[in-house]
Amino acid sequence: MKLELINKLFECVEFGKININSPYPPQMKGLPGADEITQEALVAGVNPDEILNRALIAAMNKVGEKFTEKKIFVPQMLLSAKAMNASMNHLKPYFADGSVKRKGVFIVGTVFGDLHDIGKNLLSMMVEGAGWEVIDLGIDVNTEAFVEKVKEYPDAVVGISALLTTTMVNIEPVIKAIKQASPATKVIVGGAPLTAAFAASIGADAYGKNPREGIIWLDLQSQKMNN
Amino acid sequence: MKEWIDSVLNHKRRQAFPLITHPGIELMGATVKSAVSDGRVQYEAIRAASETFHLSTCSSMMDLTVEAEAFGAKVNMPEDETPRVVGRLLKEMSDVEQLQVPALDQGRLPAYLLANQLCVSNIKERTLFSGCIGPFSLAGRLYDMSEIMVSIYTEPETILLLLSKCSAFLVDYCKAMKSTGTAGVIMAEPAAGLLSDEDCRLYSSDFVKQIVQEVQDDNFTVILHNCGNSGQCTQAMIESGANALHFGNAIDITEALSECPPHLIVMGNLDPVSLFKQSNPDQVKQSTLELLNRTKNYPNFVISSGCDLPPQTPLENIRAFLEAVEEFNRSI
Numbered sequence: 283m284k285l286e287l288i289n290k291l292f293e294c295v296e297f298g299k300i301n302i303n304s305p306y307p308p309q310m311k312g313l314p315g316a317d318e319i320t321q322e323a324l325v326a327g328v329n330p331d332e333i334l335n336r337a338l339i340a341a342m343n344k345v346g347e348k349f350t351e352k353k354i355f356v357p358q359m360l361l362s363a364k365a366m367n368a369s370m371n372h373l374k375p376y377f378a379d380g381s382v383k384r385k386g387v388f389i390v391g392t393v394f395g396d397l398h399d400i401g402k403n404l405l406s407m408m409v410e411g412a413g414w415e416v417i418d419l420g421i422d423v424n425t426e427a428f429v430e431k432v433k434e435y436p437d438a439v440v441g442i443s444a445l446l447t448t449t450m451v452n453i454e455p456v457i458k459a460i461k462q463a464s465p466a467t468k469v470i471v472g473g474a475p476l477t478a479a480f481a482a483s484i485g486a487d488a489y490g491k492n493p494r495e496g497i498i499w500l501d502l503q504s505q506k507m508n509n
Numbered sequence: 510m511k512e513w514i515d516s517v518l519n520h521k522r523r524q525a526f527p528l529i530t531h532p533g534i535e536l537m538g539a540t541v542k543s544a545v546s547d548g549r550v551q552y553e554a555i556r557a558a559s560e561t562f563h564l565s566t567c568s569s570m571m572d573l574t575v576e577a578e579a580f581g582a583k584v585n586m587p588e589d590e591t592p593r594v595v596g597r598l599l600k601e602m603s604d605v606e607q608l609q610v611p612a613l614d615q616g617r618l619p620a621y622l623l624a625n626q627l628c629v630s631n632i633k634e635r636t637l638f639s640g641c642i643g644p645f646s647l648a649g650r651l652y653d654m655s656e657i658m659v660s661i662y663t664e665p666e667t668i669l670l671l672l673s674k675c676s677a678f679l680v681d682y683c684k685a686m687k688s689t690g691t692a693g694v695i696m697a698e699p700a701a702g703l704l705s706d707e708d709c710r711l712y713s714s715d716f717v718k719q720i721v722q723e724v725q726d727d728n729f730t731v732i733l734h735n736c737g738n739s740g741q742c743t744q745a746m747i748e749s750g751a752n753a754l755h756f757g758n759a760i761d762i763t764e765a766l767s768e769c770p771p772h773l774i775v776m777g778n779l780d781p782v783s784l785f786k787q788s789n790p791d792q793v794k795q796s797t798l799e800l801l802n803r804t805k806n807y808p809n810f811v812i813s814s815g816c817d818l819p820p821q822t823p824l825e826n827i828r829a830f831l832e833a834v835e836e837f838n839r840s841i
Contacts, residue, residue, distance in 0.1 A: 304663060305662070305663060306662040306663055354705075355703060355704055355705045356703040357661055357704065360655065361663075397595060399655065400655050400703075446591075447782050447819040447820070448590045448821075449590075477783055477787075
């Protein structure tokens with residue numbers, strides 16, 4: 283029974299079935315979604331940690347693989363992330379009381395001057411689905427907002443995104459300010475016009491070409507922090 | 510424009526068609542804001558670029574906000590950056606139902622039409638293309654890009670209605686640009702590059718096709734630009750019926766060329782950022798020659814930047830690109 287619920291939840295997240303009213307995917311129309319199955323699983327006594335690790339993280343990992351292999355595209359990935367979020371909402375009390383541990387805190391935002399959010403949204407949803415607590419500062423985020431949040435969460439990793447050549451240069455002063463306030467804080471950057479060479483030149487610790495690359499690097503940081 | 514297409518297909522010389530309105534703006538010391546707001550400034554910028562670089566083909570600005578603004582979207586216009594749509598104009602079906610297809614006197618549309626008119630009247634012996642956004646990219650700017658990506662599955666009727674209004678507007682706008690006497694229009698549809706081939710066909714190409722059927726003829730060519738396509742939706746782009754397809758650097762251009770029928774003009778796809786803006790002239794020249802050699806067996810290829818060159822692109826890199834094309838043409 284418990285395994286069946288975990289498998290069902292995995293399937294809902296993999297295929298983007300948010301709740302019973304969601305018409306997508308067509309083959310699951312009218313069936314319970316991630317929202318209802320998570321509630322059912324918790325009532326049935328499934329360990330929230332198992333829900334997170336064996337259903338949500340595992341499914342989002344598969345979604346990331348399918349995206350990298352061009353088997354699915356941005357819309358399907360966003361729907362999977364929404365299904366994952368619907369489930370995650372029911373796990374929040376367990377995160378709050380410490381009975382379910384996440385891998386770390388990821389502070390993310392689009393750099394000041396830049397109003398684009400689709401890449402940043404995709405990344406933050408995938409990172410959350412990979413087991414991190416995500417603090418999304420939104421778009422057009424100024425240096426002070428990043429620094430303030432880093433002071434609040436000194437163990438967090440920071441992600442900064444830019445989609446314009448005119449705004450990617452704004453990332454450098456943000457990194458400098460973050461490192462000044464908290465030298466040990468790691469920063470990963472990404473966005474369409476960025477390259478690994480540019481990321482290195484502005485003092486970033488890593489460059490994420492796509493969400494999957496970013497998550498692999500983040501998970502390495504988590505392992506280092508927990509060792 | 511049949512004459513232009515024939516000149517590409519029937520000559521061994523490669524045509525160069527970099528998208529260089531920003532360098533034009535900088536050449537005349539204007540701001541991006543003034544060029545996207547004032548048709549006369551935009552025309553002067555296009556003229557400056559075409560004369561400075563002796564281009565045989567040029568285009569008006571790739572501003573992906575002017576159409577959304579005409580529909581009522583708020584636009585942020587910094588002095589020296591491309592404008593951006595702010596916020597979300599439409600949230601649900603009732604908003605889309607009430608949305609009016611704007612007349613051509615709204616927002617900055619008259620400035621763009623004036624720029625086209627002035628270019629045709631004053632820039633002689635050059636092939637001039639207008640510019641506009643594609644229907645799906647326009648709809649995404651009105652509905653929010655992340656939301657439209659999900660809503661094509663959760664609320665397809667809403668999005669299809671919105672797309673029908675966007676394409677109705679774009680038919681009117683393209684007809685107005687055509688009446689200025691330009692050779693065609695570059696229709697920028699980058700957001701459709703985030704979709705699968707099937708979704709690109711359903712939510713972009715079917716609507717692009719409606720516009721193509723209304724405006725494309727021997728005197729007016731639609732160039733469908735999709736710099737988001739990484740190879741998955743080329744077939745859908747072909748099915749739009751546009752006479753020319755313009756690709757970004759996310760795609761392997763030889764794969765695109767092998768997928769496209771030989772009568773279709775294929776344009777692209779040197780990286781506008783990491784090559785044109787961030788590299789040096791030697792690297793630009795080397796990459797340009799490499800691309801020309803890799804595509805030399807395709808008469809339907811026109812070499813171009815994969816997208817509009819960004820502000821502050823070094824002029825010597827554009828010269829290096831054009832020199833490489835000339836060097837290649839001398840060698841054939």
